[in-house]
Amino acid sequence: MKLAYYPGCTLKTQAKNFEDSAIASFEKLGIELEELKRWNCCGTVYSLTSDDLMHHLAPIRNLIRVKEEGKSKVVTFCSMCYNTLKRSAIRIKNNDEDREKINNFMDREEVKYEGDIEVLHGLEVLKNEVGFDKITKIVGEVHEPPILNGLKIAPYYGCLLLRPDEIGIDDPENPSILEDFIYAIGAEPIDFPYKNECCGAYQTVNEVNIVVDKAYNIINNAQRMGANIIITSCPLCEFNLDKRQKDIKKKYPNFKEIPVVYFTQALAVALGLDPKTYRFDLNYISPQAVLVK
């Protein structure tokens, strides 16, 4: 099965470990991710004001690219891209006046946007198109017991996969898709109350202190509940939880470091793929010792 794939900017650079592990794992699971021939930055945040149609142009242009390639669905892995593309898609689909205005503005586009592209997150594809049962089966065939058997993983959802309700891939308060994913790859999820608490997001640019405190609380909570490692699906969460551990350590000297990886990196390990696809060199705290025995 082939699926149109929208990488977004960060998966091409700092989060290349997310992209490489995603493409390789999906291939092993029978899904070929076909990167859009043309795409642009989605804008990273969904425009929240009622009148600011201009900022919906970037996400909608990407959906036009999907249409141009004759597809009706597009998959993305970054939680921020997912949230922005999906919310814009819903707004433009449900609002005739906005749709007309935005199409009139993009009069040089050859294809009109009719609100007809479905935006999916990679986790939804794993759950609904591949099926967690099938993943369990393949992971069991690769190694018996599964490579990640006994590993305690903290599922960190963050905000933008779950909120607001209209785009959430699961229950915003009590999600379980990442836990189900963790079981499927043969590891054990830990339950921790900070799993959907905000890491401070873009405040990391000018309010490092706030992010340090938030990330410290999240990580500390996961560790107290017994986690060996944390998984995420957002490059901004990854930066705040992984790379900011350097700053956490400065403020809280007793802090103990813990690796943070993309869910696709854990998947690639569980599937026994070539270690080149893990790209652990891009993780700040090396996951090597914890993930690969």
Add this chain to the structure above:
Amino acid sequence: MFRGMKFELESKIKNKFVQKVEELSGENLSACYQCGKCSAGCPSAPFMDILPNQVIRLIQLGMKKELMNSKTIWICASCFTCSVRCPKGVDLAKIMEALRQIQLRQNIDYGKPLNLSKEKIGELPQIALVSNFRKFTA
């Protein structure tokens, strides 16, 4: 007579501000019954000078200056926790955005986000930079 006029004028200005926030956010400010659930769950509340529920109250009272000078509207990280929890369906994240936009649309940036050092730009992922600029620059 003058005092009466002043009051009338003031309330007109206040109404314009309330109207603007309602228009930009698309939210009904009078729906809020001040239960405080938004503030109880807000992960940024410890860093704010005005709590999220107080923000709504201050808008209702037309206290534009206090809100525009507050740190709160810039500390809010648009995490949407309040939006999914409000029992009255008020999307407070949109109200925070409306307040930020009222300042940004006067072409006033928040802080100096564009004055970043080269090292910082090299270290931060693109999504951090782009989202920060989207939220804090005009």
